[in-house]
């Protein structure tokens with residue numbers, strides 16, 4: 001069977017059907033998915049009963065797996081999942097919901113803010129693939145915003161003002177915005193800021209997009225308050241309803257998105273119940289900007 005893709009939002013997001021992702025992927029289907037993710041930036045696959053191994057195998061069709069080191073406060077030995085799998089659930093190692101004031105849960109609350117995955121890394125992520133194993137009964141939607149449409153929607157003068165700007169991104173900034181500031185010296189060193197261009201051009205389509213994220217906390221050469229005020233304005237513009245698609249999870253959905261062209265966030269849900277979401281991530285190809293010396 002060959003894949004077919006139906007666009008489900010006027011600007012982006014395709015729903016793919018006709019594929020069982022647990023089975024080997026034909027070269028023609030792989031190529032069709034590559035074109036679709038380039039153009040639509042988010043792909044939804046329903047009813048995909050993947051285990052971790054099969055999720056990793058499907059993910060590898062799109063590049064090298066990004067590993068999670070340096071992106072979390074949880075220690076590797078606290079991990080519920082194998083290396084290569086990013087645990088986006090609210091669960092501890094025994095599969096029980098984390099306590100309300102558990103540090104790991106509070107850190108994960110950063111996913112409620114609009115972001116692009118791993119924009120705090122020198123080489124930010126290319127694709128993320130999120131598999132829903134257990135969904136929240138109420139709430140817990142994931143929202144996606146199209147950063148190409150957001151860029152296109154800016155006036156020409158603003159586009160010219162921002163085309164060459166470089167921002168600093170750090171987990172210290174996104175967590176600080178929520179008041180999560182109790183970090184060890186080691187964690188602070190791990191989360192030191194990296195530089196990212198504010199406007200990116202997609203290598204396949206040539207479309208420009210805004211590279212925003214909750215991790216962005218400074219613009220090189222700008223006073224910090226001015227940069228933060230402006231980044232807030234841009235984020236407000238970029239996440240306005242016309243640019244947003246809301247994904248309502250069903251069990252065994254898999255959603256794949258291009259972090260170079262979109263932002264996403266999760267909405268509030270009842271965290272006393274399990275929500276088991278597992279992510280695999282494809283690493284980006286290169287830094288978007290030269291890094292600070294030293």
Ligand code: OGA
Pocket residue numbers: 088111117128130140141142264265266267277279
């Ligand atoms: C992610 C993420 C949101 C969610 O996996 O990168 O931000 O819905 N997840 O859990």
Ligand code: MN
Pocket residue numbers: 111115116117264
């Ligand atoms: Mn994310």
